[in-house]
Amino acid sequence: PLVLFVALNGITDCNKGWDLLEAALHAAVTRVPALECVIVGAEMLASFRQPRFPIHWFGRVYDERLLPVIYGAADVVAVPSRRENLPQAATEAQACGRPVVAFATSGLNDVVLDGVTGHLVRPYLSEELGGAISSLLTDRAKASAFSLAATQRARELWSPPAVMPAILRIYDQVLRRHAGGPS
Numbered sequence: 001p002l003v004l005f006v007a008l009n010g011i012t013d014c015n016k017g018w019d020l021l022e023a024a025l026h027a028a029v030t031r032v033p034a035l036e037c038v039i040v041g042a043e044m045l046a047s048f049r050q051p052r053f054p055i056h057w058f059g060r061v062y063d064e065r066l067l068p069v070i071y072g073a074a075d076v077v078a079v080p081s082r083r084e085n086l087p088q089a090a091t092e093a094q095a096c097g098r099p100v101v102a103f104a105t106s107g108l109n110d111v112v113l114d115g116v117t118g119h120l121v122r123p124y125l126s127e128e129l130g131g132a133i134s135s136l137l138t139d140r141a142k143a144s145a146f147s148l149a150a151t152q153r154a155r156e157l158w159s160p161p162a163v164m165p166a167i168l169r170i171y172d173q174v175l176r177r178h179a180g181g182p183s
Contacts (some may be wrong), residue, residue, distance in 0.1 A: 001032055001137040004074035004098070006040040006089040007081075008060070011048070017080030017103070018042075020126050022051060024080065027130030029053045032137045040070060071096035075143065076118075076136045080129060084108055094118075095154035099146035101132045117150040 003025065007016040029035045029052060036054040044057045061067050071077065077093035079102040084090075090100045090111040100118035102108040103125075114120040119132035136143045156162055 001035050002038055002074045002076075003028075003035060003133055003137075004038045004040065004071065004077045004093070005080075006071075006077070006092070008041040010039065010042045011045065012042070015082050017082055020082075020103075020124060020129065021078050021080040023126035024078070024129035024133060025053055026051060027127050028134040028137070031130075031134040035134075035137065038070065038074060040067070067092070068096050071098055074098055076101055076133055078102070078129070078133060079108060079112075081105075081108065082124070087111060090118075091154065091158050094150035095158060097147045097151040099136055099143055099150055101129060101136065103129065113149070113153065117146055117153050 005018070005021055007013065007018070010016040011018040025035065025037055036056065038056045038058065040058045040061055042057070043059050044055075058070065061070065071093055074093075075098075077089060077098045077100050079087050079090045079093075079100055081087060081102070083105065084107045086107050087102075090102060090108060093100050094111075094117055100112045102112055102118065102120055103123040104114065104120035105123045108120065112118045112120055119135070121128035121132050136146065
């Protein structure tokens with residue numbers, strides 16, 4: 001069972017919540033002993049203390065073809081951020097059909113549908129985050145349903161066919177306004 005954490009400078013940027021996720025994974029590993037973590041966007045620091053679960057470090061991924069493969073290999077994507085506007089890790093995870101576990105805060109409330117595309121737990125309670133992670137790792141039927149819903153939600157909200165008409169409408173309104181036509 002793989003839990004993915006994607007964040008540029010994620011283990012050193014307090015806002016990204018690595019400290020909260022690490023505590024959550026310590027809670028989850030008691031229920032899912034084979035749990036492993038994959039970290040993308042950060043390099044392992046010399047001062048990093050290895051937790052009692054394996055971590056696979058990918059560092060920064062520049063190959064746009066590799067990132068979906070990494071997302072696809074994960075069973076759940078954790079986004080333990082303290083604050084986010086529109087967290088790309090959560091939208092990308094759903095586009096790759098992966099359920100997201102996060103805190104119910106800021107933009108994560110808009111990106112993740114609790115109980116449909118993932119779990120949102122009370123902010124900053126690592127034990128609850130760990131419970132949500134282990135729930136998805138042990139309940140394959142729920143995880144599969146969340147994966148299907150996540151893919152559908154990504155298509156409906158963030159795919160080019162969903163986004164382009166809205167962008168074209170905005171451009172058209174701006175052009176009309178500047179050309180003196182009706183807006």
